[in-house]
Amino acid sequence: MNKSQLVEALAPRFDGNKKEAQHALESIIDVITRAVAAGDKVAITGFGAFEKIDRPARMVRNPRTGERKRAKKTSVPKFRAGAELKAVVSGSKKLPRVSATATTTTAKKAATPRAAATKTAATKAPAKKAAATRAPAKRTTGVAKKATTAKKTPSTTTAKKTTAKKTTAKRTPAKRTAKR
Helix, strand or coil, rough: CCCHHHHHHHHHHHHCCCCHHHHHHHHHHHHHHHHHCCCEEECCCCCCEEEEECCCCEEEEEECCEEEEEECCCEEEEEEEEEHHHHHHHHCCCCCCHHHHHHHEEEEEEHHHHHHHHHHHHHHHHHEEEEEEEEHHHHHHHHHHHHHHHHHHHHHHHHHHHHHHHHHHHHHHHHHHHHH
């Protein structure tokens, strides 16, 4: 899920207002970023903690050339997941349902005449698309059959060659034992 998809998912919780959802998300990211950059730890109970970690100077190796270089001391952000997030991700805990305000907002949108007209048009459109896509699908299967038969021919000749090699390998020790 990227940032725009996250805004889409948050919009129902802001009465369908994407601008408010985007502003809230950007505000949270900005506050966390500024606090971590300043060296503070941002802990969200149940979700996790963001903090700044200092890495000491060390020797590193360039994998392409094998050259060893000295890396400077640096600071990096670190996130540690909270107990509740870990439990939900592992499947040992279920998330509660989304609040009623988000579901009523979507129900109100579906009740409008415009939404009903769009819904009926949407149900008719996939039927037309399915009929239109059936003909090209038949054409592609004919091409696929030709390609598969072309692929089968070399594999059968390879199989014959390998069996011939195996039989000669079996005959050779038999001839040697007969001569001895």
